[in-house]
Amino acid sequence: MTPATTEDTVTTQTSNNPPKDKLVDMLYQMMLIRRFEERTMQAYQQAKIGGFCHIYIGQEATAVGAVAALVHDDPIITAYRDHGHALARGMHPNYCMAEMYGKVTGCAKGKGGSMHMFDKANHMYGGHAIVGGQCPLGVGLAFAIQYEKKNNVAVCFFGDGAINQGAFHEAMNLAAIWNLPILFVVENNGYSMGTAISRGTAAADNLGAKAAAYGMRYAECDGMDVLDTYNVFKREGDLSRGSTSDQLGLEQKGGGPCFINARTYRYQGHSMSDPQKYRSKDEVNDKKDKDCINTLVGHLIDNKLATQQQIDELDKKAKQASRDAIDYAEKSPDLPMSEMFTDVYAEPYGPPYVKGGMPKMITDNNSGE
Amino acid sequence: MQTIQYREAIREAMEEEMRLDDRVFLMGEEVAQYNGAYKVSQGMLDEFGPRRIVDSPISETGFSGLGIGAAMYGLRPIIEFMSWSFCLVAADQIINNAPKMLYMSGGQFGCPAVFRGNNGAGGQLGSTHSWCVESMFASVPGLKLAVPSTPRDAKGLLKTAIRDADPVFNLESERMLGLGARGDKDFSRYIKDTWAPPTTKQDEDFTIPFGVADIKKPGADVTIVAAGRPVHFALDAAEELEKEGIDCEVIDPRTYRPLDIDTIVKSVRKTNYCVVVDQSWPFASVGSEIAAQVYEHAMDDLDNKVIRVNNDDIPAPYNRTLEQEMLPNTKKIIDAVRAVTYSA
């Protein structure tokens, strides 16, 4: 572990593992994402899914551990590698898959696709496709939390490549000067496309220095260990939650923003078309030895929190849910031509806005089918 | 006749100019070790080394601004955007700095840099990744805008761009990179020079000047103006319409800035009908500009209004069917030609 540069920005490890039921649920979430993504890749290869598609396999523990440590109405936002966050946040797999099929039953009616998983009911503020573009938006979510004097924390995920965007640095600075309740989370999988982080990012082995530069708390977690991830997010989330700033006319309180370095690894290529010449098979296999699902299964068995039979059942359930999602997407109607010009404006000629035309999953109250 | 892909034509243009001029370098994301995200710069690191083929992190503001500064100092940068959709984070650099430097400095510092990359819908990439930037940038004085539609134009225009003393935006297209490969429909019966440029051996100095439109297909009945990828939709439409006895003239301006309005007007004077196709959005588009100039110069020669064919006026949808429908496709052009010539 790399120490941060100043003493007082280093936070120390505490462990307060969640209760058994929650642990089992976290395992299921990770299994669901894995099986879902396997189906996604198949569907992509069959040309049922188009455009750019980025697979989350290997990184499941980061989204699942982080989200498990939040309360449901803590807003989250992420980049284009977003299926895992959507599912962890509770989006029904049917709606996630239908979106990639371009179906009207998708979470964005098939208008967004793989890179744009939005789910208002589950406080998922979207997947965003321009690298770093969601960082200022995350700051906006945190600003709104503070403005409304809510006791929430915003979580803004991004890849290690986004650290090299100007938007990231401006976002960090704004969050720091206004003591905003936000966790900036770099899902540090070591590569942006074919560029190893050490080639693209200055001081790549000391990301704590980035936080220190903005006087911000810094923490690291093993993003392939869901318990470590959970604990770090719980601790840092609670410190940031409900932070306010006297600069914005409120009583100064709370720990403000935190920058979390979640070290993880993607097993698949950057997107569905990546020959991966920049890394060796051995490297990938070494990382797979520390697989997040196997690690949690080991923990549950060793501590007699679950039996192998229960675990097999869970995996069966995850497989079934993923098959069902494909089935649902296949059978759903295409986005109709009549939707071509809807959603461009809420109301082209101004208020009053008559609410309507929300995605099916919202009107269904997100219950799935 | 050699067959050469559009991507290879771009590569040849860069390689030839880099061999001639040490001041020329290429910088962008994944251009070196990865051999280009779209294999445009394949092999260039091997030939020119890491001094001249430079991998940049995902820092468009940084590396496009770097290109401008280096150009002011005397270098000849080629800055690659993986996609023009990603240039927007660097808007201040490329539209506030590059095109204004010469004027602001009273002629002391110019910006002889080329910015290039994929423009237009790549295929279900969603609304942030499907930008067509020509209309947005065409209204900025000080920059030049090239929109090559064939491997030949791609090579000739890019070589001119690299030699040009002003900032040039070269708009390529992911959907055209493989164009020109063997087996591709090449419309050679229409195109006088064929699609392929001369090889390095044949002509190291092959360039295509800016501001000279190319008549991609001569015809008598109606003028279709199109640049970039829509040229191919227009040629497809012309082929269809020929069966109905409508003989289309397809004019490719090749550069929007400078714009060869004379060739367009000359054609309209002959055919008396005009359809303008462009792949950006209709409101205040390059197509609107061409239509306006046609009215200004050839009002009396027109036997009907000018019809514009654009993207529909919406963000690009992900759904495949809707995306196809929103683009300025062949069917829309055929409909427009029928309507404008009163043959609908």
Ligand SMILES: Cc1ncc(C[n+]2csc(CCOP(=O)(O)OP(=O)(O)O)c2C)c(N)n1
């Ligand atoms: C501004 C911008 N430039 C370039 C791209 C193209 N692009 C998409 S993803 C990517 C790599 C990002 O890597 P990282 O941030 O580490 O995320 P990861 O893919 O590892 O999850 C690049 C270069 C983009 N989407 N936006």
Ligand SMILES: [Mg+2]
């Ligand atoms: Mg990465």
